Amino acid sequence: MPVISMTVNGTERSAEVEGRTLLVHYLRDALGLTGTHVGCDTSQCGACVVHVDGRSVKSCTMLAAEAEDAQVTTIEGVATNGELHPMQAAFKEHHGLQCGFCTPGVVLGAIDLANRNTDPSEQEVREWLEGNLCRCTGYHNIVKAVQAGANAMGG
Amino acid sequence: MSSTGIGAALKRKEDDRFLTGKGRYTDDINRPGQLHAHIVRSNVAHARIRGIDTSAALATPGVVAVLTGQDMAEEGFGSLPCGWLITNKDGSSMVEPPHAPIAADAVRYVGDAVAVVLAETREQAQAAAHLVAADYEELPPLGTLEQALAPGAPLVWSEAEGNVCFDWEIGDRAATDAAFEAADHVVSLDVRNQRLIPNAIEPRAALAEYDAASGDYTLYTTSQNPHLIRLLLGAFVMGIPEHQLRVVAPDVGGGFGSKIPHYPEEVIVTWASKRLGRPVKWTAERSESFLADTHGRDHITHIELALDTEGTFLGMRVNTKANLGAYLSTFSTAVPTYLYGTLFAGPYATPAVYGDVQAIFTNTAPLDALRGAGRPEASFMIERLVDTAARELGMDPVEIRRKNFIREFPYQTPVALQYDTGDYDATLDMALDLAEHSTFEERRAEAKARGKLRGFGVSTFLEACGIAPSAVVGSLGARAALYESGQIRVHPTGSVTVFTGSHSHGQGHETTFAQVASEYLGIDADQIDVVHGDSAKSSFGMGTYGSRSIAVGGSAIVLALNKVIEKGKKIAAHLLEASADDVVFEDGAFTVAGTDRSKSFGEVALAAYVPHDYPEDLEPGLDETAFYDPKNFTYPAGTHAVEVEIDPETGHVELVRVACADDVGRVINPMIVDGQLHGGLAHGIGQALLEHGQYDEYGQLLTGSYLDYAMPRADNLPFFTLGMHNTDCTHNPLGVKGVGEVGSIGVPPAVINAIVDALSEYGVRHIDMPATPERVWRAIRDAQA
Numbered sequence: 001m002p003v004i005s006m007t008v009n010g011t012e013r014s015a016e017v018e019g020r021t022l023l024v025h026y027l028r029d030a031l032g033l034t035g036t037h038v039g040c041d042t043s044q045c046g047a048c049v050v051h052v053d054g055r056s057v058k059s060c061t062m063l064a065a066e067a068e069d070a071q072v073t074t075i076e077g078v079a080t081n082g083e084l085h086p087m088q089a090a091f092k093e094h095h096g097l098q099c100g101f102c103t104p105g106v107v108l109g110a111i112d113l114a115n116r117n118t119d120p121s122e123q124e125v126r127e128w129l130e131g132n133l134c135r136c137t138g139y140h141n142i143v144k145a146v147q148a149g150a151n152a153m154g155g
Numbered sequence: 156m157s158s159t160g161i162g163a164a165l166k167r168k169e170d171d172r173f174l175t176g177k178g179r180y181t182d183d184i185n186r187p188g189q190l191h192a193h194i195v196r197s198n199v200a201h202a203r204i205r206g207i208d209t210s211a212a213l214a215t216p217g218v219v220a221v222l223t224g225q226d227m228a229e230e231g232f233g234s235l236p237c238g239w240l241i242t243n244k245d246g247s248s249m250v251e252p253p254h255a256p257i258a259a260d261a262v263r264y265v266g267d268a269v270a271v272v273l274a275e276t277r278e279q280a281q282a283a284a285h286l287v288a289a290d291y292e293e294l295p296p297l298g299t300l301e302q303a304l305a306p307g308a309p310l311v312w313s314e315a316e317g318n319v320c321f322d323w324e325i326g327d328r329a330a331t332d333a334a335f336e337a338a339d340h341v342v343s344l345d346v347r348n349q350r351l352i353p354n355a356i357e358p359r360a361a362l363a364e365y366d367a368a369s370g371d372y373t374l375y376t377t378s379q380n381p382h383l384i385r386l387l388l389g390a391f392v393m394g395i396p397e398h399q400l401r402v403v404a405p406d407v408g409g410g411f412g413s414k415i416p417h418y419p420e421e422v423i424v425t426w427a428s429k430r431l432g433r434p435v436k437w438t439a440e441r442s443e444s445f446l447a448d449t450h451g452r453d454h455i456t457h458i459e460l461a462l463d464t465e466g467t468f469l470g471m472r473v474n475t476k477a478n479l480g481a482y483l484s485t486f487s488t489a490v491p492t493y494l495y496g497t498l499f500a501g502p503y504a505t506p507a508v509y510g511d512v513q514a515i516f517t518n519t520a521p522l523d524a525l526r527g528a529g530r531p532e533a534s535f536m537i538e539r540l541v542d543t544a545a546r547e548l549g550m551d552p553v554e555i556r557r558k559n560f561i562r563e564f565p566y567q568t569p570v571a572l573q574y575d576t577g578d579y580d581a582t583l584d585m586a587l588d589l590a591e592h593s594t595f596e597e598r599r600a601e602a603k604a605r606g607k608l609r610g611f612g613v614s615t616f617l618e619a620c621g622i623a624p625s626a627v628v629g630s631l632g633a634r635a636a637l638y639e640s641g642q643i644r645v646h647p648t649g650s651v652t653v654f655t656g657s658h659s660h661g662q663g664h665e666t667t668f669a670q671v672a673s674e675y676l677g678i679d680a681d682q683i684d685v686v687h688g689d690s691a692k693s694s695f696g697m698g699t700y701g702s703r704s705i706a707v708g709g710s711a712i713v714l715a716l717n718k719v720i721e722k723g724k725k726i727a728a729h730l731l732e733a734s735a736d737d738v739v740f741e742d743g744a745f746t747v748a749g750t751d752r753s754k755s756f757g758e759v760a761l762a763a764y765v766p767h768d769y770p771e772d773l774e775p776g777l778d779e780t781a782f783y784d785p786k787n788f789t790y791p792a793g794t795h796a797v798e799v800e801i802d803p804e805t806g807h808v809e810l811v812r813v814a815c816a817d818d819v820g821r822v823i824n825p826m827i828v829d830g831q832l833h834g835g836l837a838h839g840i841g842q843a844l845l846e847h848g849q850y851d852e853y854g855q856l857l858t859g860s861y862l863d864y865a866m867p868r869a870d871n872l873p874f875f876t877l878g879m880h881n882t883d884c885t886h887n888p889l890g891v892k893g894v895g896e897v898g899s900i901g902v903p904p905a906v907i908n909a910i911v912d913a914l915s916e917y918g919v920r921h922i923d924m925p926a927t928p929e930r931v932w933r934a935i936r937d938a939q940a
Contacts, residue, residue, distance in 0.1 A: 035176020101408025
């Protein structure tokens with residue numbers, strides 16, 4: 001079995017896994033980073049979104065081997081020194097999460113949006129998050145949180 | 156009162172862990188040496204099992220065992236039980252066929268478990284499962300309710316003639332028939348409430364471990380009600396005493412009813428963990444969630460309303476065929492009866508109401524509770540019928556509702572319930588204001604000039620929540636009632652742990668229940684932890700569904716808090732050398748009335764555990780438990796108003812506005828209440844416009860993935876406009892009613908009423924859900940033809 005290495009949340013990690021291992025299973029099973037969730041098997045729900053080289057990616061839709069030597073950020077790597085990232089803080093402030101299962105993927109997707117646009121309109125947020133399913137919130141407070149978090153990231 | 160008490164929009168205590176990836180869901184848990192289970196599921200809807208060849212799978216690397224229904228049958232386990240007995244019109248009991256966790260003789264729906272592969276890795280189990288060869292002798296399948304109802308239809312169960320599980324009725328038939336005979340107008344409607352697939356975003360999972368030294372089992376499972384699973388799995392299926400079976404439902408990623416039932420996989424992993432001497436883990440793939448989670452709704456209903464010339468309701472008559480699927484799931488039979496028929500009166504003072512329900516077996520996934528469970532089915536048909544009646548009598552849909560509202564409470568309905576409180580005019584007025592109803596016709600005209608069709612619809616609905624008072628459901632024949640437990644453990648330094656039998660899977664109980672304790676004890680919510688979801692920690696519990704957590708679970712906590720305060724008064728009285736009758740507890744301190752002599756809550760807590768100076772006749776400790784059996788249901792109600800704009804060229808429906816005025820009783824945390832409303836509204840709008848679980852005539856699921864089943868996405872929904880006019884529930888100590896299901900009950904008929912209003916110029920009388928662009932376009936075309 002191949003050894004696959006990448007930088008995850010700023011730390012060099014490597015693990016020996018089957019070649020067919022998906023990135024999400026590499027993160028969850030080989031590295032124990034269970035904050036990244038699996039919600040579907042058709043790359044539709046977005047619970048597994050992580051950042052690969054700074055861009056949001058559904059980690060169930062790529063092989064771990066494709067992320068060889070990449071910089072990967074998971075939800076465990078978003079807060080720094082125990083302080084919530086502005087996007088995480090906005091989700092708490094605006095009640096943008098309920099059961100928490102879709103939340104890691106939504107937050108990482110939202111940070112990618114905010115990195116491109118710190119003042120997204122309601123429609124821009126809704127279209128950006130079209131690939132993240134949430135069954136709890138009706139998206140109302142997610143949209144509010146993403147707008148507030150993006151504004152905060154823009155300073 | 157503490158600033159973290161009742162009414163505060165406190166940020167949630169659970170959020171930090173969810174936002175930083177530290178949530179602990181069932182699939183996040185792994186035990187040393189665990190095996191991975193993959194369930195082999197039937198790919199045919201109805202067949203006899205001639206045999207199952209497991210040899211090829213067993214020869215695959217990593218495979219430890221392949222177990223079949225025959226292996227399980229040899230253990231002599233009980234059937235997966237149905238919790239709710241229904242009595243037929245003739246006094247006989249419903250047909251209750253067995254439900255083996257793994258089918259041994261026959262399969263009855265696509266997704267029925269026929270074997271389980273246990274291997275060292277998930278991938279090995281999955282690969283080997285494809286090599287398990289089941290030899291089926293196919294039988295005629297019934298994929299739809301219509302097929303099962305056809306004369307001479309094949310039978311899902313030979314003991315259920317006509318595929319009928321039960322034939323149940325509620326109300327006074329003779330009185331209702333008489334009301335119809337005397338009526339000036341009779342308006343009728345045929346409606347289909349479609350099948351929905353719940354789709355909590357966390358797939359179901361179960362992990363069991365058996366300790367051979369103690370004989371104890373631990374089961375981690377994605378459940379809304381772990382104690383109930385312990386009772387059903389332990390006492391009814393496997394025969395494990397409660398003290399040797401611990402059931403843990405850790406963080407659970409949404410339930411919506413689909414995580415209430417006791418599922419086959421919970422039995423399979425628990426059984427296999429002892430048999431193989433290793434922990435066993437199963438996690439569903441999403442395609443399994445579609446196939447083998449319980450589904451919701453699927454009713455065919457004929458409903459009639461009798462009116463006088465003024466539009467006053469004289470009588471209502473309902474006949475419903477309710478699909479139960481292939482097996483009776485845990486709550487399945489309660490949904491189209493106790494949670495449905497009892498709502499037939501709605502918020503209207505209709506003097507005579509009668510309905511009957513035939514529950515039907517089909518070769519499809521079992522149906523059970525789904526957000527609202529029975530009550531959305533009732534509100535949809537009633538609110539559609541009322542709108543239809545207004546249209547046919549030439550009345551304003553708002554005015555016909557006002558004419559018939561109940562205004563005096565308590566109100567005894569003709570269908571078993573007694574409403575304690577409500578103010579339906581107030582929420583109707585508020586919703587119309589929020590929706591700018593008075594200027595709607597201007598907007599309709601403006602849209603018309605652009606070639607678009609605007610429509611406005613309301614739904615004035617009522618629901619029964621806080622399930623379920625023993626006395627009421629017992630009178631209807633139920634064999635179980637649904638109380639709740641609460642325990643308050645005060646620690647020596649004055650911090651508090653609240654143990655509840657309710658379960659939070661998104662509702663935020665760790666925050667709201669702490670707020671209740673904060674309010675009563677006068678200490679900050681930061682000093683209060685809420686423990687739930689573990690049968691080894693909370694003494695007992697019935698779990699979370701039917702908007703019961705705060706109304707029933709919260710009430711149990713209040714009873715326990717009051718016991719703590721009463722005992723605290725005795726301790727304080729001793730410390731203050733006063734009579735306990737003279738001690739009052741206010742603002743977190745026990746004070747001798749009329750004096751400045753007092754002891755803080757923390758001082759009393761310490762004295763309770765460090766009893767060197769302590770009353771002789773009092774036990775040390777400050778730890779109290781209470782059970783609460785509700786006296787009645789609670790009755791949230793409100794008006795949801797929807798404005799739509801339809802493109803007649805494409806049939807696309809745009810939600811211009813969703814404005815809601817609700818009465819949910821006393822609010823513990825307004826931020827969380829709004830969030831619950833939003834989620835329910837999205838679920839209800841999903842039903843109205845998007846979602847449709849469909850089987851073909853062969854019993855194959857056509858909508859088995861997110862590519863085929865239309866979930867509401869962020870770009871399908873608008874912001875919601877919310878208003879509140881709350882009347883406190885009169886019979887529970889908090890005055891609360893419940894809020895989790897409001898949106899899914901209230902909004903679907905408002906959406907369809909708005910669409911029918913928009914299409915009224917074409918003479919469209921009704922449109923079934925989901926009102927997809929295709930259906931709307933066809934309705935316009937058919938009306939023009």
